[in-house]
Amino acid sequence: MSDLNGRTALVTGASRGIGQAIATGLAARGATVIAHFGTDKEGVTATLDQIERAGGTGHPVRAELGADGDVETLFAGVEAALADRSLDILVNNAAAPPAGPLGTTTRAQFDHLFAVNVRAPYFIIERALPLLADGGRIITVSSVATRMANATQTSFAMTKGAVETMSRTLAAQLGARGITVNAVAPGATRTATNAPVFETPGLTELITSMTALGRLGGPGDVAEVVAFLASDAARWITGQVIDASGGLFLGPRA
Template sequence: MGRLAGRTAVVTGASRGIGRAIALRLAADGADVAVHYGGSESAANETVARIEKAGGHAFAVRAELGTAGDVDTLFTGLERGLAGRPLDILVNNAAALPAGPIETDTPEQFDHLFAVNVKAPFFIIQRALPLLRDGGRIITLTSVATRVALPGQTSFAMGKGALETMTLTLASALGTRGITVNAVAPGATKTDVNVPVFEAPGIEEFLTGQTALNRLGRAEDVADAVAFLASDDGRWITGQVLDASGGLHLGVRS
């Protein structure tokens, strides 16, 4: 039996990319996984099918984050799928793509980004607290953009910084229930979602050269970090940001 056998999890934005990899990994460890998606039902169903083919259990839940009633919609589907069971693991992974730089960012883009990347995770956690079992896990995906200057992603980095502050404060607030609250910060991670980003001439080589471990990240690299924090092995870690970037932008490589 897997180390998460008998536990339940919800992963937002789990139809593709890093979210899918996290859902697959948690399911492989034995968790029953709610696969949240915002737009592509077929992609979410593919994630569920892959989990079930491997012998795991999963169900899809649709909610378009950043819209009115998004949290209510998510939890209506989640509670239906849980069928009275408590929740053990909440992974806030869904995010709107970066906008900017500041010269071209707009109030509408800014508001949408913060609605999806900051407001939704905050109120998803709020709504999850009565369902979340004591000793549970809350894990939020942030970014190395909070520790390095990326002028083209200012508003995106601001939002991820807010999530890291949220992580710190909620770890203190929820610790008496044995709930750990942590963040995982990916770096340059190539997935099925963002392949076009890495097709620009020279970008893959540049980012590899800026990464201490000398390659781009894979979705599974991030999923493994999340799985560690979700497991009993992560029981004594809370209020932390785990950098899962392979050492992106640590300094000049010799």
């Protein structure tokens, strides 16, 4: 499939997990991918290797999101990689993980969570807009945590609720340029990084029993949804949150 030939994409948090699958998937469809990473140089090298094996082209860009000057650092690398081309696809995937339930999260952890998960995507979009082509795509990775009452993820769910609201409001603002803005909400997704979590006795069985499609998700399941939203086929979809959870926690299963 080469429906993204000639397009350029920036994927944040592309060194592992869902972000790595998104970057590789977009490249396999013909996009040139700017793969952002924070500290995992080995991981982004693996991403670039996968992109190359898929027949695509990738460029690494390092920036520690949540730190002072993060957006400026990121876009210095992005503009160098673009080399006067426009940006066509922006995927805000990078995120800090849940910090814990109420009463255990420190103010510093809370502030860091919002700096990475909310502030960074907001200002990345703002900085990207002059580079983004009319008819471009902005896709932000959210979470099913926004529709589930999970006491261990309160602050994390708050951040994801914020970017879902951001996506809806920006969709209305940017529609005049033909730019679509959507969010994708994964559920329980097993990656190489979080695999040990799912080794907790009974956890996988519990989650799959609450999932309509009866299994855990994988990075590719989410990446395929992102690739669809980045394509021309999704040109009439904007301001939406697309659930990519396999039907997690919809209600009692028959």
